[in-house]
Amino acid sequence: MIYKEIYRLKRVDNNDFPAIKELFWKVFKKKVSLQYLQNKYNTSYLGINYICSIAYCDKIPVAFYGAIPQKFKNNEREIYIAHSSDTSTLPNHQRKGLQNALAKFAYEIMKENDIKCICGFHSENSYRSTKKLGWKEHERMQRFHVKVPTFPLAKVLNKFRWNNFYDLFFKKKFSQDAIDKLTSEHKEKYRMKFTNDFVAYKNSFKSHYCIEIDDCVFWVKIQAIIHVGLFYAPSAEALQKAIKKLQRKAFFLGITEFLFQVDATSTMAKQLQTIVQPKESWLVGFLDFDPEIDLKDFIFTYSDLDTF
The missing domain is CATH 3.40.630.30 (Gcn5-related N-acetyltransferase (GNAT))
Known part of the structure; x- marks a missing residue:
């Protein structure tokens, strides 16, 4: 009390x-x-x-x-x-x-x-505490681990907080073409509004990079491994080719893994399933303030997470 x-x-x-x-x-x-x-x-x-x-x-x-x-x-x-x-x-x-x-x-x-609902990617502790507040359960995200057999130099750089090293190899700004690609799918569903203002906000407290390979776009942060917040690929075959090129670059940079965390119903999940088998990730929970809100009408991504 x-x-x-x-x-x-x-x-x-x-x-x-x-x-x-x-x-x-x-x-x-x-x-x-x-x-x-x-x-x-x-x-x-x-x-x-x-x-x-x-x-x-x-x-x-x-x-x-x-x-x-x-x-x-x-x-x-x-x-x-x-x-x-x-x-x-x-x-x-x-x-x-x-x-x-x-x-x-x-x-x-x-x-x-006028905020319609609150959502969260549950840890064990948050799941228990939000139950008392009447939160509901949505679906689980899926995570995909793509390994790179290399010396773990990135883990050393991360330990000493030398992550700005990657500024030499990747760019932080997005072209309008890259933004258009990242926002081209699932337009019938609610997704995070991805703009340069949003990217600037995220970069104000974490370093993120835009990687464009052929027709594919990846938005990532690098902390020991590459965390992929959002990506676009025109096809599964295009994604496979882009991942191979990314793996070669990661090998020379000492990055041992790519981690994708995506909505199980998204195009991203379907494309990644042609490369590696998914594992269960966070359970998405929510409390709606507007009865018309239905999370089945939403697509969530790793980049929605506050710590991404």
């Missing part, structure tokens, strides 16, 4: 990020920069900012409920949804209903901003 005289719940603003940084360290022993947090939650490019909530006990930050607005579109309309991200509570303030109270507080902020 939450006692209002003990905890103060509020909508996050820019002044709260030092407190959020403190919670990251105290709860997860994770060092993150203030700039990283400010950039990650600065979604002003969408016209909506800070849909998160934070709790203080006196002046001490004790819990945080993170969520990020995202714009999805199909061939008829655009809508906002929220992506559930970082949540944390100090150990001595757990089991008091604080996270549930913060979540419900944030949901009201979302509704006020």
Whole structure:
């Protein structure tokens, strides 16, 4: 039970990020920069900012409920949804209903901003906690691991945070042709609205690259391995040829693996299944604020994840 005289719940603003940084360290022993947090939650490019909530006990930050607005579109309309991200509570303030109270507080902020639902890629912990909030289950994503037999130089570079090394080999900017290709499929379903503004937002707190090979396009981040957030290939055969060329480049860069995580119903999944067998990945969960929203009308990608 939450006692209002003990905890103060509020909508996050820019002044709260030092407190959020403190919670990251105290709860997860994770060092993150203030700039990283400010950039990650600065979604002003969408016209909506800070849909998160934070709790203080006196002046001490004790819990945080993170969520990020995202714009999805199909061939008829655009809508906002929220992506559930970082949540944390100090150990001595757990089991008091604080996270549930913060979540419900944030949901009201979302509704006020015409956000249609909140979604998340479940971990075991988030699955249990969201059940108490009435979340529903969608489908599981599929993951595909494409191996590269090479010396793991990329893991060494990642350990010492020398990831800017890849700026020499890959470009960060997208041509309009590349964006058109990445957004050419599943137009009847809701997908993340992929634009240069979105890419600039993502690059403000993580390094991402656009790789164009023949008629294929890949949007990736490189952290020990290549994580493919989104790709387009005109056919399975074209994808197979592009992957072989990517593997040769990865071999010389010491990158041992490509990881794809895709919606099981997507064209990407069907094409990848001709190369390697899929494994189960995250279960997608959601809570709808609009009864007309049906996640069967959505296509999710790895790049939707807040940490991509």
